[in-house]
Amino acid sequence: MYTFRKFSLAFLAVFTSVSILSNPLLAQSIEAKIDSLLNEMFDSEGPGAVFMVAKGGEPIYRKAFGMSNLELEVTMVPENVFQIGSMTKQFTAVGILMLAEEGKLSIEDDVRKYIPDFPVQGEKLTIQHLLNHTSGIKDFTKMRSIMSIARTDQSPKELVDFFKDEPVDFLPGEKFEYNNSGYVVLGHVMELVSGMSYEDFIEQRIFQKLGMRNSRYASDRELVKMRAYGYHDRNGYTNKMWVSLTIPYASGSLMSTVDDLLIWQNALNTDVLMKQESLQKAFTPGALSNGETLTYGYGWHLKDFDGVPVREHGGSVFGFKSMGVYLPEQDIYVVGLSNCDCNSPTVITREIAKLALDQF
Numbered sequence: 001m002y003t004f005r006k007f008s009l010a011f012l013a014v015f016t017s018v019s020i021l022s023n024p025l026l027a028q029s030i031e032a033k034i035d036s037l038l039n040e041m042f043d044s045e046g047p048g049a050v051f052m053v054a055k056g057g058e059p060i061y062r063k064a065f066g067m068s069n070l071e072l073e074v075t076m077v078p079e080n081v082f083q084i085g086s087m088t089k090q091f092t093a094v095g096i097l098m099l100a101e102e103g104k105l106s107i108e109d110d111v112r113k114y115i116p117d118f119p120v121q122g123e124k125l126t127i128q129h130l131l132n133h134t135s136g137i138k139d140f141t142k143m144r145s146i147m148s149i150a151r152t153d154q155s156p157k158e159l160v161d162f163f164k165d166e167p168v169d170f171l172p173g174e175k176f177e178y179n180n181s182g183y184v185v186l187g188h189v190m191e192l193v194s195g196m197s198y199e200d201f202i203e204q205r206i207f208q209k210l211g212m213r214n215s216r217y218a219s220d221r222e223l224v225k226m227r228a229y230g231y232h233d234r235n236g237y238t239n240k241m242w243v244s245l246t247i248p249y250a251s252g253s254l255m256s257t258v259d260d261l262l263i264w265q266n267a268l269n270t271d272v273l274m275k276q277e278s279l280q281k282a283f284t285p286g287a288l289s290n291g292e293t294l295t296y297g298y299g300w301h302l303k304d305f306d307g308v309p310v311r312e313h314g315g316s317v318f319g320f321k322s323m324g325v326y327l328p329e330q331d332i333y334v335v336g337l338s339n340c341d342c343n344s345p346t347v348i349t350r351e352i353a354k355l356a357l358d359q360f
Contacts, residue, residue, distance in 0.1 A: 030359045034061055034352055041348060042066045047231045047340035048076040051349070052258035053356055054333040057266045060356075062258065068228040068339060070237060080228040081255050082337040083218050084322040085315025088254040089183050090264075091202050093131055093282050093299030094273060095190050098205065101278040104193045107131065114189045118164055122171040127189065129172045130182035131298040132286035138166035139179045150243045156188040156198065159249060173289035176296060180251040187250025198250050210267050212260040218245045218253050226257075230319020233342035240319025240341075252317050258335050265326060265333045283311060283328075305354055314346045323349040332356045 034053065042048050048066015052059055064076035099105050107128040111118050118125070121136075129135040140146060140163035149162060163181050170177070187198040194201055199217040207215045214226065220242060230240035245253055256264075267273060282298040295302050300311045309329060315322040323345040324335040334353040336345030 030355060031061055033355055035063070037348060037351060037355075038063070038065055041343065046070070047233075047237065047338070047343060048228075049336055049338040049343060049345060050076060050078050050080055050082070050258050051336045051345070051352065052078070052262060052334070053352060054262050054265070055356065055360055056331050057262075057269075059259075059262065066339075070229070070231065076228065076339075077226075079214070079226050079257060079259070080337075080339075081214055081224055081226050081257050082228050082322065082339060083230065083315075083317050083320040084254055084256050084261075084337065085248070085252045085317035085320060086180075087256075087261075087313055087315040087322050087324060088248070088250065088252045090282075090299040090313060091206060091254060092183050092186050092190070092198075092250045094268075094279070095198075095201055095206070096127065096131065096186055097278050097281060097298070098274050099190065099193050101274045105189070107281070111185060111189070114192050115160065115164075115185070118160075118185075120172070121168050122173075125172045127186065128286070128298075130179075130186050132176070132294060132296050133179045133182060134173050134176055134286065134288060134294070135179060135182045136168040136170040136172050136174060136177070137179065137181050137185075138163050138169065139177075139181050140166075140184070141180045146247075150247055153244045153246045154249075155246075156184070156191055156249065159184055159246070160188050175288065176286075176294050180248075183251035184249050190250070202254065206264075206273065207260075210263050210272065212256065212263050215254065215256040215260045215264075218248075218255045220245065224255065227255075228320075228337075228339040231340040231342070232319060233340060237340070243318055248317055252315060256337075258337060261324060261335050262333060265324070265335075269331075305350075305357060308357060310353070312350070314344075316341060316344070321345060325349050325353040327353060327357060330357060330360060332360065 042065035046066050050064045053061035062078050064078045066076050068074050068076040068080050109127050111125045232238050284297050285302050286294040300313050303310045312325040321338045321341050321344045326333045334349050336349040338345050
């Protein structure tokens with residue numbers, strides 16, 4: 001049962017959203033400002049992007065720029081599907097927390113409970129170390145030998161075996177260093193614990209449950225309706241380099257749209273996937289062994305705009321870049337998806353979020 005306070009807050013959020021959407025002058029003002037920023041960034045004849053701004057869970061800005069396919073001269077539309085790179089880590093982290101809430105694992109568990117032959121320097125390497133990038137294990141994406149497997153399909157075990165015996169960069173908990181290997185290990189653990197493939201777990205237990213109908217594990221072989229094609233700019237546009245999508249795996253393998261990502265963000269403010277008490281662990285800053293507080297939780301960077309709390313994460317994978325910024329106190333969500341890794345939406349997405357913050 002809602003308390004009066006919860007009802008009042010819910011009513012206020014809806015009222016605010018309706019007020020914004022029904023105020024044409026307010027909508028035109030922020031639309032013109034965002035258009036000005038984005039029209040400067042994207043060439044109408046080059047690779048493009050889609051941006052969305054939502055307030056109170058409802059879109060107040062949703063536009064596409066540039067081209068989704070250069071060879072066929074197909075214009076970008078807001079419904080286009082993009083690879084989202086490391087924004088995938090949000091889904092991996094939530095999947096781990098779902099399994100933890102079900103009692104199938106604990107974030108304090110040693111990784112060797114699930115992968116007995118995983119070598120560990122130091123007393124313990126926990127799932128939590130992997131979640132908040134304090135594991136110290138070698139980031140396989142920085143290994144020179146990565147190209148030896150980049151074009152071959154790897155099972156999760158084969159991918160973990162590729163880097164697990166590499167010397168560690170530091171002992172678990174000593175430092176924060178962003179690490180893709182940690183999320184590959186998390187994906188493997190998810191499979192071992194759930195009895196499902198990572199792909200099936202994310203698609204069935206998150207995408208299908210939430211109605212994210214245009215999100216999926218990425219594929220270059222299967223037909224993906226409304227796919228935006230990825231590009232590089234290397235003294236001229238080229239098609240993205242092909243790598244097996246088993247390589248980014250649980251650290252960067254998913255595809256989505258701005259509409260589906262808004263469904264995702266809205267779901268995170270409910271109990272539909274898990275209790276808020278469990279989910280809030282993802283939005284709690286981690287800490288090093290010496291007590292130093294991090295600006296990272298599980299799958300999200302936790303920052304601020306002049307004291308205003310911000311949750312954000314970007315992504316970069318061959319041919320694509322992405323960025324999502326959420327202001328929880330104002331319930332403002334800004335997401336940008338680009339189909340050229342030459343056009344990072346990171347800075348511009350933050351700027352748009354600050355515009356929205358000033359406006360509302």
